[in-house]
Amino acid sequence: MSEVSYPAPVIILNTPQLAENIGAVARVMANFGLSDLRLVNPRDGWPLERAWASASGADWPLNAARVYDSVAAAIADLQLIYATTARPRELQLPVLTPRRAAGDLHAAAAAGQRVGLLFGGERAGLETQDIALCQAVVTIPIDPRFRSLNLAQAVAINAYEWRATAADRPPPNFREGPPPATGEALLGFYEHLERELETAGFFHPPEKTPNMIQNLRSALGRARFTDQEVRTLRGVVTALSRGRGKVLEKIARKGAPEGDG
Amino acid sequence: MSEVSYPAPVIILNTPQLAENIGAVARVMANFGLSDLRLVNPRDGWPLERAWASASGADWPLNAARVYDSVAAAIADLQLIYATTARPRELQLPVLTPRRAAGDLHAAAAAGQRVGLLFGGERAGLETQDIALCQAVVTIPIDPRFRSLNLAQAVAINAYEWRATAADRPPPNFREGPPPATGEALLGFYEHLERELETAGFFHPPEKTPNMIQNLRSALGRARFTDQEVRTLRGVVTALSRGRGKVLEKIARKGAPEGDG
Numbered sequence: 001m002s003e004v005s006y007p008a009p010v011i012i013l014n015t016p017q018l019a020e021n022i023g024a025v026a027r028v029m030a031n032f033g034l035s036d037l038r039l040v041n042p043r044d045g046w047p048l049e050r051a052w053a054s055a056s057g058a059d060w061p062l063n064a065a066r067v068y069d070s071v072a073a074a075i076a077d078l079q080l081i082y083a084t085t086a087r088p089r090e091l092q093l094p095v096l097t098p099r100r101a102a103g104d105l106h107a108a109a110a111a112g113q114r115v116g117l118l119f120g121g122e123r124a125g126l127e128t129q130d131i132a133l134c135q136a137v138v139t140i141p142i143d144p145r146f147r148s149l150n151l152a153q154a155v156a157i158n159a160y161e162w163r164a165t166a167a168d169r170p171p172p173n174f175r176e177g178p179p180p181a182t183g184e185a186l187l188g189f190y191e192h193l194e195r196e197l198e199t200a201g202f203f204h205p206p207e208k209t210p211n212m213i214q215n216l217r218s219a220l221g222r223a224r225f226t227d228q229e230v231r232t233l234r235g236v237v238t239a240l241s242r243g244r245g246k247v248l249e250k251i252a253r254k255g256a257p258e259g260d261g
Numbered sequence: 262m263s264e265v266s267y268p269a270p271v272i273i274l275n276t277p278q279l280a281e282n283i284g285a286v287a288r289v290m291a292n293f294g295l296s297d298l299r300l301v302n303p304r305d306g307w308p309l310e311r312a313w314a315s316a317s318g319a320d321w322p323l324n325a326a327r328v329y330d331s332v333a334a335a336i337a338d339l340q341l342i343y344a345t346t347a348r349p350r351e352l353q354l355p356v357l358t359p360r361r362a363a364g365d366l367h368a369a370a371a372a373g374q375r376v377g378l379l380f381g382g383e384r385a386g387l388e389t390q391d392i393a394l395c396q397a398v399v400t401i402p403i404d405p406r407f408r409s410l411n412l413a414q415a416v417a418i419n420a421y422e423w424r425a426t427a428a429d430r431p432p433p434n435f436r437e438g439p440p441p442a443t444g445e446a447l448l449g450f451y452e453h454l455e456r457e458l459e460t461a462g463f464f465h466p467p468e469k470t471p472n473m474i475q476n477l478r479s480a481l482g483r484a485r486f487t488d489q490e491v492r493t494l495r496g497v498v499t500a501l502s503r504g505r506g507k508v509l510e511k512i513a514r515k516g517a518p519e520g521d522g
Contacts, residue, residue, distance in 0.1 A: 027409060027411075028410075028414065030404065030407040030409070031403040031404060031407055031408065031409060031410050032403060032404060033404045056409050057407075057409065058407060058409070097425060098421075098425075099425060140421065141421075141424050141425055142292040142293060142424070143291065143292055143293060143294045143424075146291040146292055146318075146319060147292065148288060148291070148292060148317050148318065148319070149289075149292050149417070152414070153289065153413070153414060153417045156410070156414045156417060156418060157417065157418060157421050160359075160401065160402075160418050160421075163402050163403070163404075164358060164359075164360060164402055
């Protein structure tokens with residue numbers, strides 16, 4: 001099994017409950033050469049001694065694990081994030097097998113992008129609002145009559161596919177053109193857009209707002225905008241919301257649309 | 262995910278130690294549509310209540326599990342058996358990835374053969390003598406610096422590959438010619454051959470006997486003999502061991518070599 005020269009995916013666990021499962025995930029990661037573990041709101045806090053006890057010596061992903069208070073924060077520096085979930089969602093995102101996902105992740109990582117896989121907690125799985133921040137959904141082809149993989153097993157199958165796919169990869173090449181924007185840049189754009197839509201009375205009736213936001217985010221996210229495109233789009237939002245005349249005036253003065261609203 | 266019309270592989274656990282792990286294996290099997298579980302000398306006997314407790318509702322593989330006192334007995338009715346192990350062996354058997362193995366298992370099962378995957382216990386793994394009864398070794402491509410997959414995870418990855426591969430399979434076709442012999446028929450042949458070799462003083466020095474037997478079995482097993490070929494080979498062994506002249510006499514008289522020694 002040859003090693004690849006680019007970093008493996010970051011594993012992000014959203015609201016994991018049991019320390020034993022976090023340790024089991026670290027152990028699985030180590031088996032397949034993954035090491036970057038991020039925890040979003042672990043239920044019992046962090047660090048947890050029992051995680052180390054159940055990692056069977058795979059201490060390094062746990063020692064280096066970082067804790068975040070939101071999925072958005074945990075993926076802020078990543079450029080391709082796939083959400084793993086067994087449940088079908090209403091979002092218009094591509095649904096991939098772990099094998100197909102591993103191919104995409106390799107292609108992106110080989111091009112220098114930071115990539116990650118997002119997993120839900122043991123009980124609740126992933127919220128639609130968090131999936132909407134990802135570029136695709138990865139679904140393990142389990143039997144619809146008995147869906148009961150545990151967290152570490154789901155990580156194992158995706159990590160296995162990453163490593164198994166490495167054997168088949170050609171040498172890394174370089175993506176033509178600029179890379180996609182980070183999760184942080186995208187979220188900044190989304191929030192900017194949503195603030196303006198809120199002000200404009202777009203979200204009606206109000207109880208539909210979360211769904212409307214999720215659908216917007218997941219639709220826009222599929223485009224995989226570059227940083228430059230995100231800046232341009234923010235200029236577009238500003239232009240639309242504050243009046244085109246003002247922005248044209250600024251372009252004429254500064255040579256580019258304003259970066260922030 | 263489409264279902265296939267032929268049976269999934271039998272999962273054989275050799276000397277499993279913990280009831281919890283047997284239950285976890287049953288749970289994993291159910292996720293991927295497998296149901297035939299066989300246990301060779303479970304350390305704490307069988308049935309074990311804790312296995313059901315840890316199967317999360319996947320009771321049917323446990324309810325139907327059968328217990329055997331040897332690997333040979335557990336695979337007696339199977340026609341293609343792959344041994345899963347992370348450790349390189351001295352045997353001259355093909356070493357396959359789970360993906361490649363799943364392809365082979367589908368092809369054999371689609372042709373009506375009974376197929377199985379053999380897993381070692383938590384502590385000892387598989388003995389070389391048991392691997393020698395299989396037609397190939399399946400090795401999960403884990404990081405050589407950290408080899409520590411647990412039993413249920415190893416089963417999960419192979420069961421996942423079986424199910425993921427099902428989606429890509431063409432409709433079952435029928436193997437041309439007769440099917441390969443069962444494990445029982447092969448073992449009968451091996452033991453016949455080895456008895457005669459022992460009598461002939463072939464195994465020298467005596468302490469090398471187990472290794473020599475393993476190498477013979479694994480080499481012959483790769484051929485995937487049919488039942489007819491096994492009968493013919495037993496005739497060959499008889500012929501060689503009892504004296505060429507006698508057998509030629511019988512052929513001249515009966516038109517075929519004797520079937521058994």
